[in-house]
């Protein structure tokens with residue numbers, strides 16, 4: 001069977017939800033600066049769109065933590081491929097992720113970042129698959145809870161493809 005993509009969340013729905021999250025974050029961080037941490041590569045589309053909707057001062061940094069490689073199942077081994085450039089000391093830090101699945105990546109990342117002295121540390125994810133959780137993670141902002149299906153688009157890949165889709169879709173026709 002050929003590889004195809006079935007739309008799960010439309011471009012319009014994603015845009016609307018990103019605006020709502022931006023508004024909520026702006027209210028919650030009123031009078032403060034929020035330091036966004038983008039988890040590469042998947043989080044980059046979401047972080048850019050979200051940052052544009054936040055009305056309090058924003059600073060940004062990037063980190064790459066990988067546990068999936070080219071497959072559809074987490075290896076369970078989390079590697080830091082690129083660390084942050086700046087210190088988190090005294091900052092109101094908001095991690096921006098594309099998806100939380102088993103929770104392995106984020107529980108590991110939060111453990112590391114908490115030790116770096118942020119004033120606060122919160123988590124925002126575009127997508128969450130709560131029924132897949134292996135490691136507990138506290139999620140402060142969620143775009144959409146989705147079922148247990150492997151999704152692509154809006155930054156998410158399958159073997160590095162489909163990140164550029166403007167909507168969220170499910171890959172069909174793969175093992």
Ligand SMILES: O=P(O)(O)OC[C@H]1O[C@H](OP(=O)(O)OP(=O)(O)O)[C@H](O)[C@@H]1O
Pocket residue numbers: 039040041042043065066067068069074097098099100101102103104105106156157
């Ligand atoms: O909750 P988990 O089961 O740990 O899965 C979530 C992680 O998987 C994806 O990253 P991936 O390793 O695919 O890297 P990428 O963002 O560079 O595609 C996603 O961006 C999360 O970081």
Ligand SMILES: Nc1nc2[nH]cnc2c(=O)[nH]1
Pocket residue numbers: 068099100101102149150151152156157158
């Ligand atoms: N692309 C992609 N990466 C993931 N990482 C964890 N779950 C997923 C998923 O459903 N799709």
